[in-house]
Amino acid sequence: MSESQKKGYKEIPIGGMITKAGSSAEFKTGDWKSFTPVWEKEKCIHCMICPAYCPEDCIPKKDGKRLETDFDMCKGCGICAEVCPVKCIEMKEQGDSDE
Amino acid sequence: MIEIRIHGRGGQGAKTAANFLAMAAMEKGKQIQSFPEYGPERAGAPMKAYTRISDKKIKTYAPVVSPDIVLVIDPTFIGNINVTEGIKQDGIMIVNSRETPDKVKEKTGFSGEVHTVDASGIAISATGLNKPNVPMLGALIKITDLIPVESIEKLVRKKFTEKIGEEKTQATVEAINRAYKEVN
Amino acid sequence: MSKKKAMTGAEAAATAMKQINPDVVAAYPITPQTPVVMKFSEFVNDGEVDTEMIRVESEHSAMSACVGASAAGARAMTATASAGLALMWEVVGVASGSRLPIVMNVVNRALSAPINIHCDHSDSMGARDLSWIQLYSEDAQEAYENTILAVKLAEHPEVQLPAMVSQDGFITSHGVQNVTVYSTDKIKKFLGERKPIKALLDVDDPVTMGPLQLQDYYFETKKQQDNAMEKARQVYIDTGKELSKITGNDYGFxxxxxxxxxxxxxxxxxxxxxxxxxxxxxxxxxxxxxxxxxxxxxxxxxxxxxxxxxxxxxxxxxxxxxxxxxxxxxxxxxxxxxxxxxxxxxxxxxxxxxxxxxxxxxxxxxxxxxxxxxxxxxxxxxxxxx
Structure with missing residues (x-):
């Protein structure tokens, strides 16, 4: 956020209070990661273990299939790669990623 | 303003006596203050408690340095502890003692008004306990007319009944009245 | 109807707390504050207040419990002295920084070392820059009235800051004096219920309290605290005038x-x-x-x-x-x-x-x-x- 977008002391709630529920969704944590999960879609058996384990809840699901990780949110913790029973997720250093 | 200093030992009830005196005076519409000398509180150690009684608002929070009245609850203080320190020339000293006022005067060197009462003896025969503090107030009331004896009786019944039962409370009230009558 | 009573400063503070009837009191005993909480816990035991009394294991926890209760929307109070205030220090700043109108009786006592239980003002004076309103009481009567006034002042929408009400340890807290106690109904009417701007227990309006604020917003939050302190001046005078209608006494700075x-x-x-x-x-x-x-x-x-x-x-x-x-x-x-x-x-x-x-x-x-x-x-x- 640029300096000019930040609010002044008269505009913000008192005591550092956050008055909007679920506002953490606006906080993009994707740039925290140094490792990126690279998913081999073809190898995936859609067992749904990785979305259940993902602490950031950033692996979307649709019609019984998992979709590509939301990289705006993924912190690169590697839990998905660890729990995958068919090893179709590999953690790669940011620079190595095809993305 | 009347300033009273009470000498006792920790656990003898000097603070309770000072508070009762203040509370009874308040019932009579007086302005009051009572407080113990706050040292390390140890059972048996000599300590002092104070009461101020006045018709006007009491503003000072300084210690009492020249009391009008001194009550000595423990007879062993006489001749050992300077109980007359700062007492006004025309002040009154009332001592729990079996000795005569003249004997106490001789031992303390205080030439003002001295009274004695065997408050320990009265307390023991009335309640079986050596608690001379409240009976001493009976003697004080007789000598000074500061507060009505009924107001102390009322306070004792209110504060003691739950703690020591009706029988001992009644005995304490009788001890107050005995000290009132027997003070020399 | 007001009543004339003989009581200690500690009892006077506890009596104010009884009439305030806070939702939560969390406290840990320390000389010479002990009789304040002792007397108040009697009121709790006798059903004279509806207060949830939390017996905590330290002053740090006492203030933490008050912070939680106040954030939830409750009227929370505590009392302490000396080392107790020193131990709760961290959370004393959390209370003011989070803008929680907790009212605390401080029975002034010297700080260790050397260890000493008697009166001086080192404890609350040391806390003078922690963004708490501070009122000092000359006698038991003032300790009683200041405690009541402090609640309304602290909770005022423009203030929302915690307040300390100090009285001298032993000299005031343990000395028996004349105290005029005003009608509980009038005091309750004067104070009303606490109306928090936001409360954690308000599920229809969820908020987060006490989040992280770094270089981007912390400074603005601190500026707000100073503004609130400045506003507290006029609110104190106005609240004092209102209380004066019950007590007849003046409440100047x-x-x-x-x-x-x-x-x-x-x-x-x-x-x-x-x-x-x-x-x-x-x-x-x-x-x-x-x-x-x-x-x-x-x-x-x-x-x-x-x-x-x-x-x-x-x-x-x-x-x-x-x-x-x-x-x-x-x-x-x-x-x-x-x-x-x-x-x-x-x-x-x-x-x-x-x-x-x-x-x-x-x-x-x-x-x-x-x-x-x-x-x-x-x-x-x-x-x-x-």
Missing amino acids: VEAYNLDSAEYVIVTISSTAGTVKSVIDKMDNPKIGLLKIRMFRPFPYEEVARLLEDKKAVAILDRSESFGADAPIYGEVKNALYNAKSHPKLQSYIFGLGGRDIYEKDIENVFESLLKEDIEDKKRYIGVRE
């Missing part, structure tokens, strides 16, 4: 005693102000007077300057030290006078540390020195042996 005619003045706080009044009455000299500070935070600079600027000499009596610096009250009085149209001579006195008695004779000596304009540019210590 300061109390002037024999000040109009005085040229030589003592400035002090708490019970010693009473002793100074007594000495003024006895000395019967129209040239001497007292300025008692009732509200120390926010500090009433304008009033102090206005009342002191035309005086000849002023002695400021602090019952706490600021080692290597001006004592707390002295420093503020000096600050207040910087922009004044004229400046009286000032003398700083330190007295009564660790409960050292202050006698009327000591106060007389201060006035005698003032009358001679015997002033020096360093602290003087009343009764310290050379």
Whole structure:
């Protein structure tokens, strides 16, 4: 956020209070990661273990299939790669990623 | 303003006596203050408690340095502890003692008004306990007319009944009245 | 109907708490605060209040529980002294930083070491920059009334800051005095229910309290606290006027005693102000007077300057030290006078540390020195042996 977008002391709630529920969704944590999960879609058996384990809840699901990780949110913790029973997720250093 | 200093030992009830005196005076519409000398509180150690009684608002929070009245609850203080320190020339000293006022005067060197009462003896025969503090107030009331004896009786019944039962409370009230009558 | 009673300062504070009927009280006992909480827990036990009494394992937890309760929307109170305040320190700042209107009775006691249970103001004076409103009480009556006033002041929508109500340990807290207790109904009506701007238990309007704020917003939050303190001045005066309708007493930032005619003045706080009044009455000299500070935070600079600027000499009596610096009250009085149209001579006195008695004779000596304009540019210590 640029300096000019930040609010002044008269505009913000008192005591550092956050008055909007679920506002953490606006906080993009994707740039925290140094490792990126690279998913081999073809190898995936859609067992749904990785979305259940993902602490950031950033692996979307649709019609019984998992979709590509939301990289705006993924912190690169590697839990998905660890729990995958068919090893179709590999953690790669940011620079190595095809993305 | 009347300033009273009470000498006792920790656990003898000097603070309770000072508070009762203040509370009874308040019932009579007086302005009051009572407080113990706050040292390390140890059972048996000599300590002092104070009461101020006045018709006007009491503003000072300084210690009492020249009391009008001194009550000595423990007879062993006489001749050992300077109980007359700062007492006004025309002040009154009332001592729990079996000795005569003249004997106490001789031992303390205080030439003002001295009274004695065997408050320990009265307390023991009335309640079986050596608690001379409240009976001493009976003697004080007789000598000074500061507060009505009924107001102390009322306070004792209110504060003691739950703690020591009706029988001992009644005995304490009788001890107050005995000290009132027997003070020399 | 008001009632005249004989009670200690501690009982007076507990009686105020009874009439306030807080939702939550969390406290840990420490001499000489103990009788405040002891008496209040009797009220809880006897069903005279609806308060949830939380018996915690330390003062740090006491203040933490109050923070949680207050954030949830409750009216929360506690009481402490000395080492207890020192131990809760971290959370004392959390309370004010989170803008939670907790009211705490502080029964002033010296800080360790050496260990000492008696009165001085080192504990609450040490906390003077933690963004709590601070009221100092001369006697049991003031401790009672200040506690009630503090709740309404702290909870005011424009203030939303916690408040400390101080009374002198033992001298006030354990001494029996006359106290007029006002009708509980009137006090309850005066206070009303706490109406928090936001509350954690309000599920229809969810909020997060106490989040992280770094370089981007922390500074703005602190600026808000100072603004709230500034607003607390007028709210205090307005709230005092409202309370005055019940009590008939005045609630100024300061109390002037024999000040109009005085040229030589003592400035002090708490019970010693009473002793100074007594000495003024006895000395019967129209040239001497007292300025008692009732509200120390926010500090009433304008009033102090206005009342002191035309005086000849002023002695400021602090019952706490600021080692290597001006004592707390002295420093503020000096600050207040910087922009004044004229400046009286000032003398700083330190007295009564660790409960050292202050006698009327000591106060007389201060006035005698003032009358001679015997002033020096360093602290003087009343009764310290050379």
